[in-house]
Amino acid sequence: MNIETLCVHSPNEDKIAHAYGAMTVPIFQTATFSHPGVGESTGYDYSRQSNPTRTELEESISALEGAYDTVATSTGMAACLLVLELFNSGDNIISQEDIYGGSTRLFNTLGTERGRTFTYVDTTKKENVLNAINKNTKAIFIETPSNPTMLVTDIKETAKIAKEHGLLLIVDNTFLSPYFQNPIKLGADIVIHSGTKYIAGHNDTLAGFVCSANADIAEKIRFMYKTVGPSLSPFDSFLVLRGLKTLAVRMDRVQENALKIANFLKNHKKITNVYYVGLPEHPGYDINKSQSRGFGGMIAFTTDTAKTALDAFEKIEIIKYAESLGGVESLITFPMIQTHADVPVEVRERLGITDKFLRLSVGIENADDLIKDLERALE
Template identity: 60%
Template sequence: MAENYQFETRCIHGDGGFVEGHPYGAVSVPIFQTATFAHPGIGKSTGYDYSRESNPTRYELESVMSSLEGADDSIACSTGMAAIGICLELFGEGDHILCTEDLYGGTVRMFESIGEKRGLKFSYVDTSDIDLVRKNIRKETKALYIETPSNPTMRITDFAEMRKLADEFGLLILADNTFLSPYFQKPLQLGADIVVHSGTKFLGGHNDVLAGFVCVKGKELSEKLRYTYKTVGCSLSPFDSFLVLRGIKTLSVRLERQQENAKKIALWLKNRPEVTEVYYPGLEDHPGYEVNRKQATGAGSMLSFRVDTVERTRKILESVKLISYAESLGGVESLITYPMLQTHGDVPVEIREHLGITEDFLRMSVGIENAEDLIKDLEQAFQ
């Protein structure tokens, strides 16, 4: 029975039965590179009419994502930002959304430009502080927007406590699950109503495709989001759907290796005299360690660290050889990022500094290379 399949099997087969429907028994999903589908007759349909609305390749990807996240529906979008964008259409003028203060900078940019232009209101608090969240809920608050671990300072938010507040005040919970993916964390099972992903990252896993997902609990939310999706036209292409589906097949084995490498690097960084702070939820001295262990099965492979001087920060970025100085994350290749200039460059300086995203702060996405080779590369860059 499909419900007995373990996560690793569902990464490859979903809930089962896809191959039976593939032309010629193709084991891999065919790429249905077509914009339109012929009707068998008047008022009749094959189930697919136009690829902006639905496509067989994309449908298989969406079905696998629903299986992995435990969602009633999953919607594959052209980018992670497109996924967030259609979620905003659930809200109207004057509605307030209370957000994790340490969010991906692109999310903040969308909220404060496109969202506010539409009359939505946003405020940001440390959602790891339950009392602070409660104090900032207003009568016009409609949703909590949570990212845990947060980007880039790796703060952890307790889903169970957020669900209690959501039930008390009648709020939706939207959660960005990009950093841990459904392999390590399943927010819908923990109390979220909607989960968003940048599928570009761990789900795709190879730094070669842009994608986004909205995973939903409940028919009503699904219908509203599907209507916006069809209308706006931010659907993922058939070829990109194929690439992400191919990436997901190795999600579990990639993430295990990436997490193993990240833990080794985090411990190495903690012992370096040049490093003043390490942010990784898999370390026992991380303030969110116990909460993350309660609600997730792993700490993932994203980590950040602070060094003793700005000069050293810049030297590391310009000296790494095996590790690439680049934006993005989650691929098999290790990347190092300078958040103050890259991911959070549009966030006002005073807010960045309040969050600790300063000139001596670096973020690393650990890949699947040999951990000792990565450490040697960092070591020579530190010299």
């Protein structure tokens, strides 16, 4: 099936999959399941480990990502923490320097407290990755495009480096979603999503995913999943499945809007830089185009002054000043004091995340209305 169809129909769907021919997966709101007899099971025992509603969601995400297996977690950060548990004291992880601030906070607190070390580099240049590898390095962690400055890392090239040195390649694919990009097919070993964002798509539930490329990784992830218990609830699994059905049409619309808005912003007298991978002048445009099917709906930009940026939050009407991204509503964020407040100041400033830097998650509203809202905000 094509990806648009896979968003709507789960891969194991058949006429008797749901009771009474229900078109929508039932919410199996139960903590435990009875057994037919001693030593027998229906396939489900306890919802921390597995649940029929969640299983359908996990199988759908695996089909979209080309994964061997997927686990659905309570949040995107729970997914990151689950992956982090693959590594032991003394292990080193090379990470893209520009990543979501919550990931940086996790790595620099719980990650290092357990004796693991993290080396932050610009992974868009392969020599930086090669120079960072040491005898204790076990993995490379990237976001592409990165959050929030939209850096593009070559997944195939990074996967090649990882395999040559016996490392795992972990890719946070939240910004493009499985509709536009499939890192496992490009050589990644693990893909992480904040399912809260584009996959669920309506700013009404939290979720995360860990997609494994092979049986060995999947077995380790499933064991920790069962043991630690960060599983997504049946009702939230239902909500994410409902959002998933419109992933294709939503992503097409936000990309269409984003292209129009990015072109508007780059010609505005009060905007000094626009970071959108769909603009041909973006330094990662060609690489992104070679490894994905689209550009997504995330834009970052810098204003001429800090006052322009601050005033914009007071003047916007349709676009909402809020954290998060990927919903049907357009949201604007001040990364310096919101999503990336825990990133060291010197790192933020080097990356350009200053008091003039804003991040825009483009929604599915009418593009002309959004542009008028930005015009008003930038007056």
